[in-house]
Amino acid sequence: MGQIFRNKDGKSILMKMVKAIQDNKAYLGEVDGLIGDGDHGMNMNKGFTVFEERFGSEEFGFTEGLEELGMILMNEIGGSMGPIYGTIFTAMAEKGEGLEEISLTGFADILEYALAKLQTIIEAQVGDKTLVDTLSPAADSLRQSQKVGWDLMTAMNAMAEAAAKGRDSTKDMVAKFGRSSRLGERSRGVLDAGATSCCLILTAMAEGIKEMVC
Amino acid sequence: MKKIMNAPEAYTDDMLKGIYMTHEEVKYVNDDLRCYCIANKKPDKVAIITGGGTGHLPLFLGYVGHGLIDGCAVGGVFQSPSAEQIFEVTKEVEAGAGVLYLYGNYTGDIMNFDMAAELCEMEDIKTASIVGADDVNSGAPKVRRGVAGIFYMFKAAGAKADMGGNLEEVLAAAQKAKERTRTVGFAMSPCIIPEVGKPNFTLEENEMAMGMGIHGEPGIWNGPIKTSGELAEESLHTILEDMPIAKGEEAAILINGLGATSVEELYILCKDVVEYLEGQGIKVVRSNVGEYATSMEMMGASVSVCRLDEELKEYLDHPVSTPFYIQKARDGYDAV
Numbered sequence: 001m002g003q004i005f006r007n008k009d010g011k012s013i014l015m016k017m018v019k020a021i022q023d024n025k026a027y028l029g030e031v032d033g034l035i036g037d038g039d040h041g042m043n044m045n046k047g048f049t050v051f052e053e054r055f056g057s058e059e060f061g062f063t064e065g066l067e068e069l070g071m072i073l074m075n076e077i078g079g080s081m082g083p084i085y086g087t088i089f090t091a092m093a094e095k096g097e098g099l100e101e102i103s104l105t106g107f108a109d110i111l112e113y114a115l116a117k118l119q120t121i122i123e124a125q126v127g128d129k130t131l132v133d134t135l136s137p138a139a140d141s142l143r144q145s146q147k148v149g150w151d152l153m154t155a156m157n158a159m160a161e162a163a164a165k166g167r168d169s170t171k172d173m174v175a176k177f178g179r180s181s182r183l184g185e186r187s188r189g190v191l192d193a194g195a196t197s198c199c200l201i202l203t204a205m206a207e208g209i210k211e212m213v214c
Numbered sequence: 215m216k217k218i219m220n221a222p223e224a225y226t227d228d229m230l231k232g233i234y235m236t237h238e239e240v241k242y243v244n245d246d247l248r249c250y251c252i253a254n255k256k257p258d259k260v261a262i263i264t265g266g267g268t269g270h271l272p273l274f275l276g277y278v279g280h281g282l283i284d285g286c287a288v289g290g291v292f293q294s295p296s297a298e299q300i301f302e303v304t305k306e307v308e309a310g311a312g313v314l315y316l317y318g319n320y321t322g323d324i325m326n327f328d329m330a331a332e333l334c335e336m337e338d339i340k341t342a343s344i345v346g347a348d349d350v351n352s353g354a355p356k357v358r359r360g361v362a363g364i365f366y367m368f369k370a371a372g373a374k375a376d377m378g379g380n381l382e383e384v385l386a387a388a389q390k391a392k393e394r395t396r397t398v399g400f401a402m403s404p405c406i407i408p409e410v411g412k413p414n415f416t417l418e419e420n421e422m423a424m425g426m427g428i429h430g431e432p433g434i435w436n437g438p439i440k441t442s443g444e445l446a447e448e449s450l451h452t453i454l455e456d457m458p459i460a461k462g463e464e465a466a467i468l469i470n471g472l473g474a475t476s477v478e479e480l481y482i483l484c485k486d487v488v489e490y491l492e493g494q495g496i497k498v499v500r501s502n503v504g505e506y507a508t509s510m511e512m513m514g515a516s517v518s519v520c521r522l523d524e525e526l527k528e529y530l531d532h533p534v535s536t537p538f539y540i541q542k543a544r545d546g547y548d549a550v
Binding site for chain 1: 223289290291292293294295296297298299320321322325326328329352353357359407409410414427429430431432
């Protein structure tokens with residue numbers, strides 16, 4: 001008990017991710033507006049809402065949903081977030097598509113693979129004030145939880161915590177990647193918008209998975 | 215926010231519909247208004263494709279036309295287009311001689327163009343890529359933003375392709391224009407992204423921002439508005455420090471309005487730029503004054519300088535005709 005979730009039960013996880021973005025559209029815009037152009041919430045909302053409109057009434061599993069969401073972001077949304085989240089979600093789908101039951105080990109593999117794929121398209125490392133600062137500690141925490149033998153439920157809580165800590169860590173960083181990197185020191189003192197949306201998504205994913213654990 | 219529009223989210227597509235209704239020389243493909251292509255492509259020519267966010271007209275799509283570039287993937291306001299849109303434009307306008315991707319140095323655009331280039335590779339379409347990065351105040355050369363100076367890259371690459379150059383030669387022409395072009399811009403008021411609805415920074419009544427980017431990226435100083443002469447001097451000092459031009463050399467200048475600054479003011483700035491350069495012994499032999507890369511309703515301008523040689527001069531003088539930009543041949547004959 002408490003060690004896996006079924007891939008085919010994954011629709012509600014995706015819908016929680018959609019809702020998290022929709023509910024935080026304005027907030028993400030405000031975060032982005034401090035050192036970016038303020039459209040991050042709007043663009044994320046656009047992509048996630050297209051997914052909801054197209055697949056909200058369909059049946060699909062966790063990795064199928066990630067694949068569709070990723071393709072919409074990659075092909076139809078553009079911007080920098082389209083390819084970035086598109087790559088993350090399609091990579092997660094690719095790594096997990098063969099799994100009927102997803103264990104903590106399996107989920108750690110999936111997130112690590114997504115991070116590795118992401119780093120083939122962007123050079124950002126931990127500390128550069130990007131969503132890597134959220135995604136990387138989240139993936140590390142999963143692996144850590146697996147090593148110490150935690151159950152999936154506890155591991156999800158730990159992942160969400162690690163993601164939040166990672167997001168908060170971007171506040172004191174100076175941007176080294178993307179449009180805000182040209183601000184130098186002036187980028188210090190505010191959260192990174194991508195790290196913030198990534199934390200919302202991972203938290204929603206953790207909540208969704210916790211409800212499906214069996 | 216005071217804008218002539220309908221739903222904010224329809225801003226880009228409504229604009230595109232208007233453009234297609236007005237200009238028969240362009241069309242869209244793949245049933246996507248944002249896949250903007252020249253209507254009649256020239257066979258066997260290297261195709262040049264650009265792309266970028268909406269909000270900068272005539273950049274980027276306004277340079278699609280004869281003697282310049284062949285296609286443009288259009289993003290939402292200040293947003294990169296998607297890789298798929300770039301790829302669809304590429305498939306339509308490529309004419310068997312390879313494709314040059316020429317766009318501004320922005321993270322999102324780079325990711326999407328690189329992904330499109332990978333899609334092309336799978337279909338055996340040969341591509342090369344180069345980014346405009348002329349905004350001196352935005353950092354070290356490699357990270358600089360691409361702003362109005364990309365005009366000279368379009369002009370050089372477009373002319374070389376139109377003259378029958380191969381992909382390497384067209385790339386080299388763009389590279390040469392890039393190496394010899396620098397821009398400094400400054401803003402006096404913000405612009406508003408329609409879907410955001412409010413400016414993401416403010417400037418006081420008598421305040422300006424030197425070095426601000428065309429998406430409102432902060433510049434190097436905010437302070438009281440300077441005179442045209444002082445602005446010309448500071449801009450050119452920055453440019454010439456970064457790219458020295460010897461006495462007796464020739465240069466082209468581009469005085470670009472950001473959207474809400476009057477053409478009268480641009481010509482005042484032009485006068486001061488020319489006087490300053492000539493004071494340094496530099497001959498200004500080509501001038502463009504007007505709107506070339508805007509930031510919607512932002513007030514302000516940019517000054518670009520292109521250090522010329524005979525080859526670049528020939529490219530700049532090549533006649534072009536697009537719905538947004540017409541340049542006749544210097545001997546008076548009409549553009550193609």
